[in-house]
Amino acid sequence: MFARIATATAVAVAMSTGAVARDYVSIAGSSTVLPFSTIVAERLGRNPQFKTPVVESGGSSVGKKGVCDGIGTEYIDIGNASSRMKTGELAYCDKNGVKLTEIKVGFDGIVVASSKAGPDLNISLADLGKALTAKVPNASAFGFIDNPYKKWSDVNPALPDLEIRVYGPPTTSGTRASYVEIVNEKGYCGKDERAKQALNQTKQKAKVCRSMRTDGAFIEAGEQDNLIVQKLIEDPGAFGIFGFSYLDQNTDKLKGAPLDGVAPTFDAIADGSYKASRALYFYVKHQHLGVVPGVEQYMAEWTKHWNDDGALVDAGIIPMPKAERAEMAKRMTDLPVLVAADLK
Amino acid sequence: MTNLTAGALSPKEAIDRVAATLRRRRSAEFRFRFWGQAAIGLALGFLVLLFGAIFSNGIPGLFQHYVVLDVELNKQRLDPQGDMSVNSLYAGDAEALIREGLLAALDNPTGRSNTRAARGIISSGSAQRLVDFVYANPDLMGQTVPVKFALDDDIDSFLRGFIDRNTPEADRRINDTVIQFVDKLMASERVSYEVSDYLFFGSASRDAEMAGIRGAFIGSILTLFICVLISFPLGVATAVYLEEIAPKNRFTEIIEININNLAAVPSVVFGIMGLAVFIVLFGMPRSIPLVGGIVLALMTLPTIIISSRAAIRSVPPSIRDAALGVGASKMQTIFHHVIPLAMPGMLTGTIIGMAQALGETAPLLMIGMVAFIVDVPGGVMDPGTVLPVQIFMWADFAERMFVQKTSAAIIVLLAFLIVMNASAIWLRKKLERRW
Numbered sequence: 001m002f003a004r005i006a007t008a009t010a011v012a013v014a015m016s017t018g019a020v021a022r023d024y025v026s027i028a029g030s031s032t033v034l035p036f037s038t039i040v041a042e043r044l045g046r047n048p049q050f051k052t053p054v055v056e057s058g059g060s061s062v063g064k065k066g067v068c069d070g071i072g073t074e075y076i077d078i079g080n081a082s083s084r085m086k087t088g089e090l091a092y093c094d095k096n097g098v099k100l101t102e103i104k105v106g107f108d109g110i111v112v113a114s115s116k117a118g119p120d121l122n123i124s125l126a127d128l129g130k131a132l133t134a135k136v137p138n139a140s141a142f143g144f145i146d147n148p149y150k151k152w153s154d155v156n157p158a159l160p161d162l163e164i165r166v167y168g169p170p171t172t173s174g175t176r177a178s179y180v181e182i183v184n185e186k187g188y189c190g191k192d193e194r195a196k197q198a199l200n201q202t203k204q205k206a207k208v209c210r211s212m213r214t215d216g217a218f219i220e221a222g223e224q225d226n227l228i229v230q231k232l233i234e235d236p237g238a239f240g241i242f243g244f245s246y247l248d249q250n251t252d253k254l255k256g257a258p259l260d261g262v263a264p265t266f267d268a269i270a271d272g273s274y275k276a277s278r279a280l281y282f283y284v285k286h287q288h289l290g291v292v293p294g295v296e297q298y299m300a301e302w303t304k305h306w307n308d309d310g311a312l313v314d315a316g317i318i319p320m321p322k323a324e325r326a327e328m329a330k331r332m333t334d335l336p337v338l339v340a341a342d343l344k
Numbered sequence: 345m346t347n348l349t350a351g352a353l354s355p356k357e358a359i360d361r362v363a364a365t366l367r368r369r370r371s372a373e374f375r376f377r378f379w380g381q382a383a384i385g386l387a388l389g390f391l392v393l394l395f396g397a398i399f400s401n402g403i404p405g406l407f408q409h410y411v412v413l414d415v416e417l418n419k420q421r422l423d424p425q426g427d428m429s430v431n432s433l434y435a436g437d438a439e440a441l442i443r444e445g446l447l448a449a450l451d452n453p454t455g456r457s458n459t460r461a462a463r464g465i466i467s468s469g470s471a472q473r474l475v476d477f478v479y480a481n482p483d484l485m486g487q488t489v490p491v492k493f494a495l496d497d498d499i500d501s502f503l504r505g506f507i508d509r510n511t512p513e514a515d516r517r518i519n520d521t522v523i524q525f526v527d528k529l530m531a532s533e534r535v536s537y538e539v540s541d542y543l544f545f546g547s548a549s550r551d552a553e554m555a556g557i558r559g560a561f562i563g564s565i566l567t568l569f570i571c572v573l574i575s576f577p578l579g580v581a582t583a584v585y586l587e588e589i590a591p592k593n594r595f596t597e598i599i600e601i602n603i604n605n606l607a608a609v610p611s612v613v614f615g616i617m618g619l620a621v622f623i624v625l626f627g628m629p630r631s632i633p634l635v636g637g638i639v640l641a642l643m644t645l646p647t648i649i650i651s652s653r654a655a656i657r658s659v660p661p662s663i664r665d666a667a668l669g670v671g672a673s674k675m676q677t678i679f680h681h682v683i684p685l686a687m688p689g690m691l692t693g694t695i696i697g698m699a700q701a702l703g704e705t706a707p708l709l710m711i712g713m714v715a716f717i718v719d720v721p722g723g724v725m726d727p728g729t730v731l732p733v734q735i736f737m738w739a740d741f742a743e744r745m746f747v748q749k750t751s752a753a754i755i756v757l758l759a760f761l762i763v764m765n766a767s768a769i770w771l772r773k774k775l776e777r778r779w
Binding site for chain 2: 022024026028031034035038039041042045046047048049051052054055056057058072073074076223224225226243245246248249250251252265309311314315316
């Protein structure tokens with residue numbers, strides 16, 4: 001009995017060393033895209049002709065790097081990302097000869113939320129950036145000092161007299177990348193006069209504002225957004241930064257802070273009046289089309305569920321306008337190769 | 345040691361001296377006992393807290409709400425090709441038949457917003473459930489029969505009180521029309537709260553009401569099977585060679601130190617090695633239990649080798665001497681006497697190693713087994729995941745019902761572990777020999 005099983009295993013190993021053709025789609029990347037990607041994968045898997053695609057997590061950087069690692073079935077076919085590919089990341093693809101097509105699938109809002117039992121925070125993007133960025137202009141605005149603000153009211157007297165304590169995602173997360181770009185860089189350093197003057201004086205670009213505080217006011221809570229939700233419920237004075245779908249699922253316990261006077265609601269994110277939102281993407285590898293069965297069908301499956309009342313919307317995605325959906329559906333068949341000029 | 349001239353003490357002096365220290369010694373003993381009991385009490389307290397938290401969430405997670413609908417099993421619409429094949433049933437319109445049954449149960453409301461609200465009440469996997477039902481009961485075709493479907497997880501949350509009907513409609517995930525429909529279903533006693541069949545027989549799903557552990561459970565068994573197949577023979581052979589045959593020199597000493605060091609290597613390192621060797625170099629597919637099992641085998645090998653060596657060492661030398669004395673060869677001594685006598689210890693070590701492997705996620709991260717995998721693996725070459733990964737994935741999903749499902753899955757994992765450890769104890773008791 002044991003000998004037979006051992007032989008069978010040995011045969012299986014011997015066969016597999018000849019780089020077995022994979023008959024299921026392999027996907028990895030952003031933990032924000034994962035809930036939507038898995039819904040699409042599961043729906044495709046209900047069709048008896050296709051195996052259900054395997055979806056791995058890991059963060060946007062894993063998705064973008066993983067899809068570019070190389071050509072062959074040992075590498076993933078599709079990378080999910082909640083922040084757009086950078087030219088440097090595309091250069092890594094070119095180095096490995098990987099050709100990609102970029103598909104945008106929808107939007108996700110980034111919310112600053114807190115327990116319903118806690119005080120309200122009605123804050124501008126500039127103040128939010130000022131409260132959490134690592135460096136702020138010094139008294140004369142000729143240079144930068146470490147962020148000294150301990151309380152929200154130190155940032156702006158109109159804000160609550162409450163210690164700044166914010167839980168948020170780590171640097172591998174696309175939510176974090178989008179947040180620091182929208183809030184710290186564009187919302188604060190790009191707008192605030194004193195910050196602009198200090199940047200000019202030190203000859204730096206607004207990009208330097210992207211780093212978050214490390215003195216305890218901002219706390220990295222890992223890729224697990226549910227963990228942040230739990231912490232906020234236990235600690236009504238704290239705030240958390242995460243994707244809109246987690247707020248949507250916990251409206252009985254959490255409330256979202258209005259940014260620039262706009263509350264994070266489904267409609268406000270969809271029409272663009274709520275500023276802290278980012279696009280969600282996936283990147284499909286050309287060389288695996290026609291090699292791994294189901295990649296084309298997986299793409300097509302997205303178009304069935306990303307409508308205004310589709311299954312993805314129930315799970316918390318913010319749909320694209322109709323024209324953009326049509327454009328992306330066209331991309332799935334035309335498959336334009338992503339080049340550096342597209343990312344400018 | 346202060347008074348070596350003990351003879352100088354009279355009995356009374358000795359008694360007095362002992363009496364003087366007695367109190368101090370007794371209280372020292374009392375303190376020692378107290379701290380020991382306090383430590384055990386603290387450990388038990390944490391255990392109770394852990395189990396309390398898991399069970400209070402997990403027990404409701406074992407149950408869910410179902411609704412019974414009268415569905416017309418229309419042959420043409422369910423099975424358009426008429427051959428009852430998987431493809432034909434997939435092409436059929438089971439969803440519409442269920443919807444008609446649901447609308448009939450709600451006294452046929454009209455209007456788009458009403459039908460949309462009704463559609464959201466039952467699980468999106470209901471069509472599959474009806475197809476499975478028809479497949480199992482082909483003779484019911486053509487009749488109208490009551491069939492049980494799962495309610496959508498939002499409705500389940502609502503019925504459990506996680507969604508308060510008094511919150512403003514805009515802040516709720518389900519609107520007033522849906523609540524009105526659910527109330528109607530409750531009033532007609534179509535809704536039941538019972539043990540979830542999806543939890544044990546369903547596979548991974550993004551719909552909380554359909555998510556189950558079957559895929560992960562089978563993945564765990566396949567992975568552990570590969571793991572024990574590789575690590576047990578290899579570990580025992582290594583231990584026997586090192587203890588019984590290898591000469592004791594500098595070289596075997598280095599091997600021994602390395603084995604002991606390997607036991608302390610963080611498990612994720614084995615995953616990185618698995619990625620580099622088995623997937624990139626040998627070109628094996630990602631996410632398969634075969635690679636997972638090999639990686640976990642490498643991780644558990646040191647545990648098995650160390651415990652097997654200890655077991656071999658505990659076999660009395662007199663047994664070896666007796667075997668050799670009656671003319672047995674070295675091989676015969678080892679295989680007929682030493683290994684059978686050391687087997688209980690070896691098996692215990694192996695089972696503890698397996699229990700450790702069962703709970704691992706870190707080494708599987710690199711080789712793609714920390715993934716959302718719906719299809720139940722049919723063999724070691726199919727993509728699969730394991731129980732702790734399933735728990736980890738569920739813990740991160742936003743839907744509220746996954747919180748309870750997570751705890752329910754933890755209960756299953758704990759039961760699995762307890763069975764393994766209990767069998768280790770049972771084996772040891774049964775096979776143990778005393779000299």
